[in-house]
Amino acid sequence: MSAMRTTSSDTHDCPGGCGLQVPDRLFAEAVCWFRLPHRIRAAIVRAYRFRGREPMAHLRAMGEARTWFRNHPMGAPR
Numbered sequence: 001m002s003a004m005r006t007t008s009s010d011t012h013d014c015p016g017g018c019g020l021q022v023p024d025r026l027f028a029e030a031v032c033w034f035r036l037p038h039r040i041r042a043a044i045v046r047a048y049r050f051r052g053r054e055p056m057a058h059l060r061a062m063g064e065a066r067t068w069f070r071n072h073p074m075g076a077p078r
Contacts, residue, residue, distance in 0.1 A: 015032070016028045027062060
């Protein structure tokens with residue numbers, strides 16, 4: 001799914017730094033999502049599926065992803 005540019009209140013800025021607005025049901029726009037290492041994506045998905053058991057796990061996983069994005073900005077050399 002691709003993020004849409006919108007000012008709707010049911011969106012947020014993509015944490016990947018692309019400047020797109022992302023629907024609230026998604027963490028990041030597709031290109032940014034797939035920039036994340038698989039282990040971080042898997043942790044976000046796993047924690048989301050089981051958030052009723054340990055609600056803070058999802059927040060921790062998203063925090064790790066935001067840290068990764070800060071340390072690996074778009075367009076930076078690999």
